[in-house]
Amino acid sequence: MKAAVYYENGPPNVFKYEDVEDPACLPEGIVIEVGAVSIEGGDTLNRARGELATVPHIVGYQAAGTIIEVGEKVTDLKPGQRVTTVNFAGSHAEKRSVFARTAWAIPDSMDIRTAAAIPVPFGTAHDCLFEFGRLQKGETVLVQAGAGAVGLAAIQLAKRAGATVIATASSDDRLEKLREFGMDHGINYRTQDLVAEVKRLTDNQGVNLVVDPVGGSTLQKSVLSLGYRGRISMVGQAGREEMKLDVSTMMAGNQSLSGVFLGAEIFTDRVHNNIQKMIGEIAKGELKVVLDKNFALKDAAAAHEFIENRKAFGRVTLTP
Structure with missing residues (x-):
């Protein structure tokens, strides 16, 4: 071959x-x-x-x-x-x-x-939001790199679950495209102060959950974007930067950071059945x-x- x-x-x-x-x-x-x-x-x-x-x-x-x-x-x-x-x-x-x-x-x-x-983008996004992120209806989620495959899946799944969705992207054009998938608020990380924008959009409260597939310096901004008892699902290192992180601010807010790797549980009934279910939902046009x-x-x-x-x-x- x-x-x-x-x-x-x-x-x-x-x-x-x-x-x-x-x-x-x-x-x-x-x-x-x-x-x-x-x-x-x-x-x-x-x-x-x-x-x-x-x-x-x-x-x-x-x-x-x-x-x-x-x-x-x-x-x-x-x-x-x-x-x-x-x-x-x-x-x-x-x-x-x-x-x-x-x-x-x-x-x-x-x-x-x-x-x-x-399988990987939708299975990963679902785990980031629900299995490890414990997202609940009415909460606010920040999806880093919203125009990537995991980001696009996370936006759709979070919106369907009743969350307010904030997403980041590298251009206003990309952010505009994300609106049709359920994004409520967009942040251009090249031209805007990400943390300041998150605070402004949440009345200075911060978000309940961050899905972060980027890592590096972006992960630090994810930490600073959290609200009280906020959670981060860290799922990649797409930014390819060295991982340096100050987590000292997380203690006062009872915040948490979870690493997520779909491959660690890919053979389980839970993951297998969940991906099969989403294949059916995509076939019906419920997810894209x-x-x-x-x-x-x-x-x-x-x-x-x-x-x-x-x-x-x-x-x-x-x-x-």
């Missing part, structure tokens, strides 16, 4: 488009013919500095496609079925092998690019996956560069 591989960490141009061996099917797993790859923020970080579990390495968390092989211990999936999948690597290829537990059936009517972009540009698999380097230049609104995809 063809795959976008690399032999060493580095910028997007480390990618090579090469022939590699087809992946083996695990007894508890499936192999799919990939129809679309959703490029995650973690994919770009892993390419830049993550561990190379294999050499050459195929990066990538998410891909959707059609099952072409089923392991002997798998009873609930079959060849020919369309699924969306998650694994810790291997999405940037024409075929991928995953555990059946990290595959979700998708409706025949669902666009394959849409399906590829569901936002897709940006699509690239051919052979152009993986250009796709990663497009993301790292912060040009994307929603998910960027690859198709073999």
